[in-house]
Amino acid sequence: MASNRPAPEALYVPNDESAEGPEGPTGFGGYAPQEPWEEWNPTAESIRPVRGRHRVHKKGGGGLARSSTVLGVGVIAAVGAGGIATAQGGKPPVSIAMPDMSAVTDQLPEAKSLPGVGSLISDDDGGAGGADTATVAAAAPLSSAGVTTADAERGTTGAGEALRARIMQQAENQQHQAEDAQRIAAEDAAVKKAAEQAKAQQGKAEAAAKAKAAEEKRKKEEAARKKAEAERLAKLAKSFSLPTSSYTLTSHFGDSGSMWSSGQHTGLDFAAPTGTPLKAVHTGTIKSAGWSGSYGYRTVLELKDGTEIWYCHQSSMSVSVGQKVTTGEVIGRVGATGNVTGPHLHMEVHTSGGANIDPLAWLQGKGLNP
Template sequence: MASNRPAPQAVYAPNDDDFGAHDDETWEEWNPTEESIRPVRGRHRVHKKGGGGLARSSTVLGVGVIAAVGAGGIATAQGGKPPVSIEMPDISAVTDSLPEAKSLPGVGSLISGSDESDDSSDAGVTTAAAPLTAAGVSTADAEQGTTDAGEALRARIMQQAENQQDQADDAVQKAAEEAAVKKAAEQAAAEQSAAEKKIAAEKAAAKKKAEEEARRKAEAERLAKLAKSYTLPLSSYTLTSTFGQAGSMWSSGYHTGLDFAAPTGTPLKAIHTGTIKEAGWAGSYGYRTILELEDGTEIWYNHQSSMGVSVGQKVTTGDTIGRVGATGNVTGPHLHLEIHPGGDSTGVDPAAWLRDKGQSL
């Protein structure tokens, strides 16, 4: 049992000047304070628990004794007042009603070793330790047979981990499904785009084909119309030399026209309506007739045996303007035909020009 040491008394030795006191007088403080009492110095004892634990009866007894001693010390420190008597309650009835320490949950297994000699009849019986606390055990845990808080916590942690794993699996599956849907949508969009491009290409090809067909038709109509106003210079002939053909027999080094070989005297026709610009001898060209069309194009008929028109005469398509001959620089009777657009001295290919006018050679 712990006890409280009585509070030490402070000794006061006043001087002669203090309150007019004498040397032989001794003074005592009536009501000591914390400043006037020197602190008690010493070691503090620490009570160690025994192997059998601390019972509730000893705790209650210790608290009562400390309270009584404290009250007595306070009463003693007040000087001339008589000490107050304290009656301690009879705690035997309380201690008898308290349970033994080894019967407390979780404690019995701790002190069971010290109580083996108390009851030899329980030597062969092993009792499972009760849970230290039931805090945190929910009704659902109790229904499942879980009464230990640690076990309940572990079960909840495991359940939470499973739930998190399920959520992670669901998230992965959802992401995979979304990726599949996105991929399918992209593939569908790509296929649709390809189909649209194909349709557009087919439409463009069809449109181009239709335009080409329309162009050919329009060109055919134009050529048909021109064919009625244009004609070939001879009805019967043989092409012997073409435009641009190289040879030493031509003064320019190449052939400047298109040769239609035919017997002498074969009629030469006006290719198109126009006016006779020139008719007479032209040196190496022999007898030459120049027919000028309305757009300024000049058509030269060379090497004629005879001419049937004069300068300034108007002629129409198909009119006879002369006859095939072999005058000038020739090797035989033929028509040397030249085309000079705009009256230019440099001619163009008569075969291409005639085809452009709807004439087939």
């Protein structure tokens, strides 16, 4: 602010009865007559702005005065910067210990290097230098301490505004970091889930492939087994023969009925006309040949493995006990002797241990299909 020189103050003089004047004895109601008023004309020097500028007169202790000033400004700047750093970093305030004056004085920076401080100290009392320092002081006030170049470029020139802008920027950066962290976590979770799904699908595909391969292998093995069995049976069929021809299967092993003494049929019946030839199913020896009660005329052919083949109800027999016969050789003829209802061959198969088994299954096991 500009300052104007005050007008001279009138001196008060007590009333004097002996004084004369237009207003009374004193002339001015108690005030003594004054010298004439002089006109006051403001000058550039009298109205020059002095904001942020203090003039320190040189004296014998001028060095100490300047050092004290620099120290005070340095402490202010340090406290301001510490407050800004505390607000930015969220750290607790930093306590400042005042060092010994004599030890700190020599380590302080030049006063003119501090923002807004150079104009506070002047080597002379006026002149062009004084005008320059006043301009600098006005351009760089002390409140701009802690304002960076980036703040100034953004139009932020106040320390408080700069602090607010930095806090807002830091909060925005933290928000962005949190959003980035969430995004990255979501992406990682999606990638992990996709990998797990792909692994599960791959596992299913591998399991399906293994199952398919196992099934194909089983089928191949089954086909190979059947092929081998067919070859074996074909080979056996060449050495085995059906007991007769031009027949019809009328009763099977295990059939139930009152016509059989045991209640169940114990063989396989080949119905055929009387006199139809009966053939040896395989090479063997005639174990018995003759009458056998309800079986009529019966021939028993024993094979090399001890299996016995019974030919029952024959009309005639062509072999004798102990005779060796070969596959397909005629050993008798179909008849209706014994307990029968018509001409047929009643064939039974007994193992070497004496068990009575199904003749149809046994013939099929030799590659024959009656």
